[in-house]
Amino acid sequence: MGIREQKMARTRRLISEKAFELFTCNGYQQTTIEQIAVAAEVGPRTLYRYFPTKETLVVEFVRTSLFDALEELHAQPVAPLPVALNTVIGRVLDVMATDPARVLAVYDISGPNGSVRAQLGDVLWSWRDALAAEVAQRLDDPSDRVTAQLTAALAINVIEVVVRSWVNSGGTADMRTLAAETTALLRDGKIPVPTPDQA
Amino acid sequence: MGIREQKMARTRRLISEKAFELFTCNGYQQTTIEQIAVAAEVGPRTLYRYFPTKETLVVEFVRTSLFDALEELHAQPVAPLPVALNTVIGRVLDVMATDPARVLAVYDISGPNGSVRAQLGDVLWSWRDALAAEVAQRLDDPSDRVTAQLTAALAINVIEVVVRSWVNSGGTADMRTLAAETTALLRDGKIPVPTPDQA
DNA sequence: GGACATCGTGGCAGTTACTGCCACGATCTT
DNA sequence: AAGATCGTGGCAGTAACTGCCACGATGTCC
Numbered sequence: 365m366g367i368r369e370q371k372m373a374r375t376r377r378l379i380s381e382k383a384f385e386l387f388t389c390n391g392y393q394q395t396t397i398e399q400i401a402v403a404a405e406v407g408p409r410t411l412y413r414y415f416p417t418k419e420t421l422v423v424e425f426v427r428t429s430l431f432d433a434l435e436e437l438h439a440q441p442v443a444p445l446p447v448a449l450n451t452v453i454g455r456v457l458d459v460m461a462t463d464p465a466r467v468l469a470v471y472d473i474s475g476p477n478g479s480v481r482a483q484l485g486d487v488l489w490s491w492r493d494a495l496a497a498e499v500a501q502r503l504d505d506p507s508d509r510v511t512a513q514l515t516a517a518l519a520i521n522v523i524e525v526v527v528r529s530w531v532n533s534g535g536t537a538d539m540r541t542l543a544a545e546t547t548a549l550l551r552d553g554k555i556p557v558p559t560p561d562q563a
Numbered sequence: 564m565g566i567r568e569q570k571m572a573r574t575r576r577l578i579s580e581k582a583f584e585l586f587t588c589n590g591y592q593q594t595t596i597e598q599i600a601v602a603a604e605v606g607p608r609t610l611y612r613y614f615p616t617k618e619t620l621v622v623e624f625v626r627t628s629l630f631d632a633l634e635e636l637h638a639q640p641v642a643p644l645p646v647a648l649n650t651v652i653g654r655v656l657d658v659m660a661t662d663p664a665r666v667l668a669v670y671d672i673s674g675p676n677g678s679v680r681a682q683l684g685d686v687l688w689s690w691r692d693a694l695a696a697e698v699a700q701r702l703d704d705p706s707d708r709v710t711a712q713l714t715a716a717l718a719i720n721v722i723e724v725v726v727r728s729w730v731n732s733g734g735t736a737d738m739r740t741l742a743a744e745t746t747a748l749l750r751d752g753k754i755p756v757p758t759p760d761q762a
Numbered sequence: 763g764g765a766c767a768t769c770g771t772g773g774c775a776g777t778t779a780c781t782g783c784c785a786c787g788a789t790c791t792t
Numbered sequence: 793a794a795g796a797t798c799g800t801g802g803c804a805g806t807a808a809c810t811g812c813c814a815c816g817a818t819g820t821c822c
């Protein structure tokens with residue numbers, strides 16, 4: 365990696381950190397792009413090249429966590445689908461557990477703010493699509509998009525519920541344990557499924 | 564309903580219709596709030612009182628479809644949970660089938676545009692929370708939030724997959740049939756579930 | 763039916779996120 | 793060492809959104 369890329373990586377991290385500082389300290393709405401630029405000692409124009417929107421500053425950590433874990437699944441040789449799904453979920457949670465404070469911060473910020481919460485949802489949406497594509501390849505019928513979509517959706521539901529429970533616990537619970545409990549519910553058919561009314 | 568409320572309802576619908584006309588005709592990004600205001604013969608300031616953000620103009624149809632259907636569930640007397648879920652899903656799809664062109668338009672617009680797609684996701688998110696609250700009341704253990712969340716998530720997944728398939732079919736398929744097929748997959752355990760790797 | 767209270771309307775000025783354009787200077791290549 | 797490449801950032805501009813305020817239409821009370 366050349367000097368150029370190193371500097372850019374450093375600048376990127378610096379911007380991200382300063383942004384989180386200001387967000388958690390003064391609030392998301394109250395913090396302006398220019399303030400972040402000043403704090404990171406770059407021009408606003410430069411900041412926009414690293415993070416195209418203000419929401420990106422908050423959401424990017426989650427995005428990379430998800431897609432990094434997915435890439436590992438892609439590289440991995442063939443494995444039974446249910447096990448592979450369990451592995452991906454574990455990877456995602458592990459990466460997030462790397463920086464628990466940031467996870468909590470993301471939730472604090474995105475909770476009251478509509479556009480950030482929405483962007484967070486969009487990250488999950490696009491990740492679900494990517495996961496569904498990965499799932500389809502390992503299905504008996506790779507053209508069965510409905511099954512692939514539902515499978516991916518299920519996996520992301522588990523992640524969402526686990527992270528949510530974890531956040532509600534204030535970050536004290538163990539994500540792996542929560543995940544195990546949650547998937548067990550699904551496997552044991554403890555979750556009600558829509559059923560037509562026919563006697 | 565007084566004259567005032569009637570006028571407001573009319574203005575609201577007029578703004579919404581003109582907005583969709585311009586969006587589908589000239590594109591979302593290319594259409595400005597002021598253009599919509601001129602087309603609807605109101606001041607921009609007034610338009611903002613009806614629709615606080617530009618995205619709202621696109622998303623509001625989906626939001627009302629979802630929450631109207633949920634309200635009916637709330638009013639309904641006790642029914643077996645699986646049947647109730649099936650009913651809600653049917654209601655939502657019925658309401659959407661009321662105006663198929665608009666559903667297709669919403670997808671066309673939100674597809675390429677990040678912020679609109681995100682807002683759409685946020686609507687689903689908030690609806691899932693509301694549905695989860697409704698589900699919890701009908702659970703043996705109303706404090707079991709994990710089960711409630713997963714159940715609601717499952718229902719919304721079905722809706723998403725069905726609408727998506729329907730859109731992909733160009734609006735020719737029958738939503739009810741698609742829904743029946745999808746829920747059948749879930750009931751029959753045809754969807755792979757994350758499973759730990761233990762011999 | 764008329765006077766007063768209520769409330770939607772919309773114009774104006776201002777903030778802020780974001781973009782295209784362009785010149786400068788630092789890094790990389792040969 | 794000289795030239796090509798590329799990140800940086802200033803400047804001007806657009807458009808989404810907001811607070812404030814006055815006007816006029818609707819609702820209410822006598």
